[in-house]
Amino acid sequence: MSTPQDPNVREQPAVAATGSNRETILSTKGLTKKFGGLTAVDNVDFSVDEGELRCLIGPNGAGKSTLLELITGQLTPTDGEIYFDGTDLGELEPHERMDAGISVKFQSPHIYESLTVEQNLHVPLQRTSRDIEPVMERTLDRIALTEKADEPASDLSHGEKQRLEIGMAITLDPKFMILDEPVAGMSIDETGDIADLIQSLHDDGMTFLVVEHDMEFVRKISERVTVLSQGSILEQGPIEEIENDEQVRRIYLGENA
Amino acid sequence: MTELSLPSRFDGIAEKLNGPNTLGNSRAFWIAFAVGMFVMVAYPFARGSYAAGQTSLFLVYGLLALSLSLIWGYTGILSFGQVAFFGIAGYTYAIVSLNLGGVFGQTVALPIAIAVSTLSAFVLGYFMFYGGVQNVYVAILTLVVTLVLETFMAQTAGSEWAVGSVKLGGFNGIPGIRNFALGVEGASISLSGSGFYWFVLALLLGAYLGGRALVNSKYGYALVAIREDAERTAMFGYNVKRVKLAIFTFSGALAGLSGVLYSTWGNYMDPSVFTITFATIPIVWVTLGGRESLLGAIVGTIIIERLRLWFSVNASEFAIVFVGVILMTVVLVLPRGILPGIRQIYLFLNENGPRAAVDHGQTVIKARIREALQTVGIDASDPDTPSSSEVVRE
Amino acid sequence: MTSGFGATGALTPLIIGDFLGFLDSIGVPVVQLLQIADNFAFITLAAIGLTVIFGMMGVINLAHGEFIMMGAYITTLSVNVASLPLPVAMLLGALGTAAFGAVIERTIVRRLYGRLLDSMIVTFGLGLILTQGTRIIFGNTLQSIGTPFGEVPGYTYSGYRVLLMFVAIAVLSAAYLVFTRTEFGIRARATIQDAETARAMGVDTDRMYTTTFAIGSGLAGLTGALYAPSATIVPGMGQAFLVESFVTVVTGGSTVLLGTTLAGGVLGTIDAIFSNLYGNFFGQLALLLTAIIVIRLLPDGLTGLAYRIRDKLGERQ
Numbered sequence: 001m002s003t004p005q006d007p008n009v010r011e012q013p014a015v016a017a018t019g020s021n022r023e024t025i026l027s028t029k030g031l032t033k034k035f036g037g038l039t040a041v042d043n044v045d046f047s048v049d050e051g052e053l054r055c056l057i058g059p060n061g062a063g064k065s066t067l068l069e070l071i072t073g074q075l076t077p078t079d080g081e082i083y084f085d086g087t088d089l090g091e092l093e094p095h096e097r098m099d100a101g102i103s104v105k106f107q108s109p110h111i112y113e114s115l116t117v118e119q120n121l122h123v124p125l126q127r128t129s130r131d132i133e134p135v136m137e138r139t140l141d142r143i144a145l146t147e148k149a150d151e152p153a154s155d156l157s158h159g160e161k162q163r164l165e166i167g168m169a170i171t172l173d174p175k176f177m178i179l180d181e182p183v184a185g186m187s188i189d190e191t192g193d194i195a196d197l198i199q200s201l202h203d204d205g206m207t208f209l210v211v212e213h214d215m216e217f218v219r220k221i222s223e224r225v226t227v228l229s230q231g232s233i234l235e236q237g238p239i240e241e242i243e244n245d246e247q248v249r250r251i252y253l254g255e256n257a
Numbered sequence: 258m259t260e261l262s263l264p265s266r267f268d269g270i271a272e273k274l275n276g277p278n279t280l281g282n283s284r285a286f287w288i289a290f291a292v293g294m295f296v297m298v299a300y301p302f303a304r305g306s307y308a309a310g311q312t313s314l315f316l317v318y319g320l321l322a323l324s325l326s327l328i329w330g331y332t333g334i335l336s337f338g339q340v341a342f343f344g345i346a347g348y349t350y351a352i353v354s355l356n357l358g359g360v361f362g363q364t365v366a367l368p369i370a371i372a373v374s375t376l377s378a379f380v381l382g383y384f385m386f387y388g389g390v391q392n393v394y395v396a397i398l399t400l401v402v403t404l405v406l407e408t409f410m411a412q413t414a415g416s417e418w419a420v421g422s423v424k425l426g427g428f429n430g431i432p433g434i435r436n437f438a439l440g441v442e443g444a445s446i447s448l449s450g451s452g453f454y455w456f457v458l459a460l461l462l463g464a465y466l467g468g469r470a471l472v473n474s475k476y477g478y479a480l481v482a483i484r485e486d487a488e489r490t491a492m493f494g495y496n497v498k499r500v501k502l503a504i505f506t507f508s509g510a511l512a513g514l515s516g517v518l519y520s521t522w523g524n525y526m527d528p529s530v531f532t533i534t535f536a537t538i539p540i541v542w543v544t545l546g547g548r549e550s551l552l553g554a555i556v557g558t559i560i561i562e563r564l565r566l567w568f569s570v571n572a573s574e575f576a577i578v579f580v581g582v583i584l585m586t587v588v589l590v591l592p593r594g595i596l597p598g599i600r601q602i603y604l605f606l607n608e609n610g611p612r613a614a615v616d617h618g619q620t621v622i623k624a625r626i627r628e629a630l631q632t633v634g635i636d637a638s639d640p641d642t643p644s645s646s647e648v649v650r651e
Numbered sequence: 652m653t654s655g656f657g658a659t660g661a662l663t664p665l666i667i668g669d670f671l672g673f674l675d676s677i678g679v680p681v682v683q684l685l686q687i688a689d690n691f692a693f694i695t696l697a698a699i700g701l702t703v704i705f706g707m708m709g710v711i712n713l714a715h716g717e718f719i720m721m722g723a724y725i726t727t728l729s730v731n732v733a734s735l736p737l738p739v740a741m742l743l744g745a746l747g748t749a750a751f752g753a754v755i756e757r758t759i760v761r762r763l764y765g766r767l768l769d770s771m772i773v774t775f776g777l778g779l780i781l782t783q784g785t786r787i788i789f790g791n792t793l794q795s796i797g798t799p800f801g802e803v804p805g806y807t808y809s810g811y812r813v814l815l816m817f818v819a820i821a822v823l824s825a826a827y828l829v830f831t832r833t834e835f836g837i838r839a840r841a842t843i844q845d846a847e848t849a850r851a852m853g854v855d856t857d858r859m860y861t862t863t864f865a866i867g868s869g870l871a872g873l874t875g876a877l878y879a880p881s882a883t884i885v886p887g888m889g890q891a892f893l894v895e896s897f898v899t900v901v902t903g904g905s906t907v908l909l910g911t912t913l914a915g916g917v918l919g920t921i922d923a924i925f926s927n928l929y930g931n932f933f934g935q936l937a938l939l940l941t942a943i944i945v946i947r948l949l950p951d952g953l954t955g956l957a958y959r960i961r962d963k964l965g966e967r968q
Binding site for chain 2: 093112124238
Binding site: 390584 | 705711735759762763766767768769771772773775776777778779780782783784786787890893897898900901930932935936939941942943946947
């Protein structure tokens with residue numbers, strides 16, 4: 001199950017480098033997804049650099065989740081390409097993309113409700129680690145669920161479930177972490193905890209792509225922000241610039257106000 | 258594991274057999290299990306060889322039940338097709354052993370029959386899982402495959418339907434299959450009565466312990482994770498399709514072994530193994546015993562088959578009605594099956610003592626009865642106020 | 652046996668016969684088309700009740716075959732015992748099964764929403780009880796009421812079976828209209844898409860489920876009623892419809908009525924060809940293989956294919 005994929009794949013040169021001096025880890029070219037008559041993602045050229053913490057914002061229906069699902073492979077693009085770490089993802093099944101170093105936390109908590117917290121963590125861990133115990137302990141500590149290790153996951157609060165799922169995703173030790181609304185439905189304290197967790201992982205060198213509606217949270221963690229609107233990239237840049245952009249304010253932030 | 262306090266070389270074995278994916282892991286469980294095994298082994302001495310031979314059918318069915326528990330209880334794939342692989346193996350065994358003749362023919366037929374059922378499961382599984390077929394669609398497709406096999410076998414009465422010297426025989430099936438035997442001419446064993454009983458019991462024990470080791474291994478975690486949330490599991494890098502195909506194929510092999518033993522037990526094979534009624538029976542066993550419990554599957558099999566035997570003697574026309582009632586009642590009232598139920602009672606008794614248990618039981622039963630009465634009450638009451646059922650369910 | 656259809660009933664085969672004779676004379680392969688139409692009618696009618704319940708509620712009713720049997724029994728008994736005219740008996744068959752379906756939804760199926768596989772198992776158990784219960788009460792077979800109309804002149808083809816083809820189209824159209832054009836249909840579909848929102852908007856979702864299940868059951872009962880005159884009335888008769896109806900659900904895809912119609916057309920043609928050439932088993936085998944191939948190639952069934960073609964055409968314009 002844990003057989004590595006074709007060893008040739010990762011040795012291909014990185015493509016579509018951006019102007020940044022860091023290596024591009026993820027890039028899309030002309031990425032398009034149509035559902036019947038609706039174009040959810042429209043000819044998007046998008047890239048994320050290695051070690052970056054990027055936030056993706058945009059009004060409901062802008063195509064954010066679709067874009068994420070195209071990257072994870074849950075959806076197949078109508079047109080266009082996605083490159084990750086030099087590999088064309090087009091040929092890869094979702095699980096192969098995870099093997100390549102992508103990890104994801106879904107929008108609504110996707111955990112194994114009938115298993116305990118520890119058993120939940122066991123599922124991803126047994127694939128990646130020879131020595132499970134120390135990683136288990138470290139992860140439980142990091143997501144602050146050590147005391148609840150033996151409780152069924154169904155008994156956790158919403159915030160704890162979110163933390164557990166993030167914990168499960170990071171045990172894969174991914175290069176690239178996708179978080180779809182990590183603080184949705186959380187209290188202010190819980191939001192702060194998640195922000196700290198993301199920051200500490202980011203400091204360790206993990207690349208993030210975060211979709212989030214909570215602008216306070218985005219302001220706190222983000223370096224660069226990409227704004228998606230009607231399936232296309234509207235604007236891209238540092239958070240201060242984005243927040244002062246007239247067009248963005250009108251289309252997106254205006255809606256929130 | 259430490260509470261077993263066995264010599265250290267057994268610790269390794271115990272560790273493989275025990276784990277979160279099986280219900281009974283305690284010392285008390287294993288002692289009870291050993292007592293149960295002792296009774297099972299001693300059964301032929303108490304009841305005689307003929308009775309043991311009859312009872313061995315239940316154990317043969319136990320293997321079929323295990324195959325369904327693995328695929329459905331642990332992996333969440335409801336297969337109505339276990340009887341298809343069971344029947345395919347039985348027919349193959351009949352055709353090969355009767356064509357080749359003799360003990361040698363039977364010895365060769367065994368691996369061929371299991372290989373054919375395994376391959377059938379692999380091919381069907383490949384098309385389903387790699388074709389993206391999921392959930393209810395798997396159940397429907399496996400059922401349709403089984404029914405089509407019934408149609409096929411039922412229309413093979415003509416003499417043109419023969420493989421070698423063996424006629425498929427339509428509804429009458431293939432008679433004259435010999436008792437289970439292994440070896441070559443001059444050095445062989447043929448099993449019937451008590452001998453067959455012990456042989457099947459040993460196979461069942463092996464399959465059960467093997468199954469326990471499987472579900473408590475890394476692989477077992479993958480199975481349970483897929484049952485709970487297949488998409489999430491794929492996002493942890495598991496090749497969900499391949500795991501599903503592997504366990505489906507393995508279950509097909511186990512069902513095939515069961516089918517071979519069945520054909521040698523009754524000395525015939527006919528299309529009734531592909532009927533919708535027979536396809537349901539394994540689901541009844543596993544549902545009753547507890548689908549997420551390997552032992553539950555076996556216990557459920559023995560209970561149901563014992564009762565079916567009673568019905569066939571005393572009230573044959575009500576046997577199927579009884580099966581239907583059991584199926585509906587268990588799913589509605591005790592969805593996890595009786596073995597997990599017993600375990601819960603045991604745990605509760607351990608923690609709270611018998612007095613509290615009786616009180617708790619009364620409360621639960623009262624609540625259930627009230628709920629049932631209210632459901633009926635709603636039916637009788639004004640249909641314009643169905644929202645009241647919301648309140649009831651709260 | 653044509654009681655109730657009267658003089659016009661007796662005329663029908665003549666009219667059909669003339670019409671078919673005309674088609675034959677201009678080179679249309681009438682016999683083959685009749686076979687396909689007959690199979691189309693059988694498959695769509697076999698499946699319609701199942702697909703309405705599955706498509707609208709996501710529940711697979713494994714007692715579907717027994718609901719069909721129930722419709723046939725009520726119809727047959729109404730004619731044999733109560734001497735009712737056939738159309739009235741058929742109506743009773745459909746309504747009786749619908750009422751039974753409503754009761755089952757209220758008492759059993761309702762508790763299992765969200766537990767799809769469990770609802771399959773429970774309805775399977777119900778099917779076993781119904782089949783065997785019917786056998787215990789009414790014995791192994793009922794006296795058949797016989798097929799009205801006789802054969803179409805010039806063809807060895809029952810006029811009644813030809814009529815069924817038109818009935819199949821009428822039933823599909825009626826179901827389509829009910830679920831797309833009526834207040835009930837809109838509310839039912841809102842419930843199916845998002846029960847919570849529908850409830851917030853004042854839709855009585857419990858009642859929607861009951862009604863939808865009753866309609867699906869009633870359609871199954873109607874199928875039984877329609878085939879009662881030409882089928883052998885035995886407790887296990889519902890099983891004759893199972894393979895066809897399940898394959899249709901699998902092949903049709905997510906959109907109930909369009910899927911059923913498309914699958915009925917495709918599968919009916921395939922079944923007609925293979926059954927005629929090689930017999931019933933190869934007909935069923937061909938259906939099964941078609942279903943597997945369709946699933947392998949078209950993730951969303953024939954409906955998905957239809958939508959994709961529509962999109963492609965839309966782009967070109």
